[in-house]
Amino acid sequence: MSLYSASKLPSAVRTATVGLQAVRAVSSTAPSKYAKEVPSDRQGAVGSAPAEKKPLLKTFKIYRWNPDEPSKKPFLQEYTIDLNKSGPMVLDAILKIKNEMDPTLTFRRSCREGICGSCAMNIDGQNTLACLCRIDREAGKETKIYPLPHMYVVKDLVPDMTQFYKQYKSIQPWLQSTPPEDGKEHLQSIDERKKLDG
Known part of the structure; x- marks a missing residue:
């Protein structure tokens, strides 16, 4: 009890206080039915390292071709x-x-965020980005990886992008002004900016 003696408290409060103290005394010594039993082999092992996971092995079959070995x-x-x-x-x-295994394996990758498209390849028969394609964790199932189809292969998983960039350039995918640009910069007034901002 703190500042007050139990004898100076009203009887109802005194009974409740004494009852609460009795409950605390019993609960501190009696084992809880919710307490977990610690196995004998784990007693005293506080702070020990967790057991290592069982290996989950996965086989990848990857297309290989080296132009230096025609x-x-x-x-x-x-x-x-x-x-x-x-x-x-x-x-x-x-x-x-x-x-860790084969530094000669050749492929493209860049952003790792599904934006640039550098890591495009054929994974289990589907053309996709390797950075967005989750590994199939099914035990015993192999994953087959090929370069993109219908393109010449430079090496391993690297396709020749020459034709792609020719086609890309032919559609001129950039802003084109009418009349043609005169080489000067485009100035934008505050009012014009407000129109864009809505």
Whole structure:
């Protein structure tokens, strides 16, 4: 009790206070039915490292072709990685393979955010971006990766983009002014800016 003696309190309050103290005393010594039992082999193991996850192995079959070896035909090379030690996307797996297993594997990648399109390839029969394609975690199922179809291959998963850029240039995908630009900059007044801002 704090400032007041139990004898100076009204009887109802005194009873409630004494009852609460009794409950606290019992609850501090009695085992709770909600308390978890610590296994004997774990007692005293506070702060010990968690058990390592069982490896989740995944096999990737990746198209390989090297122009420096023209007599050698294209082939699929197998790589097996532990998905617990890789990111969730196919690009993460390919980067892991290149960094830790086979530095000769060649592919394009840049933003890793599904914007630039550099990592476009054919994954399990679907043309997609490797940075946006999640790894299929189904056990025993292989993932096959090819370069984009209908394009010449420069090396491994790298397609030749020459024709693509020719077509891209032919449609002139940029703002074109009428009359043609005179080489001076376009000045914008405050009122014109307000029209754009709505």
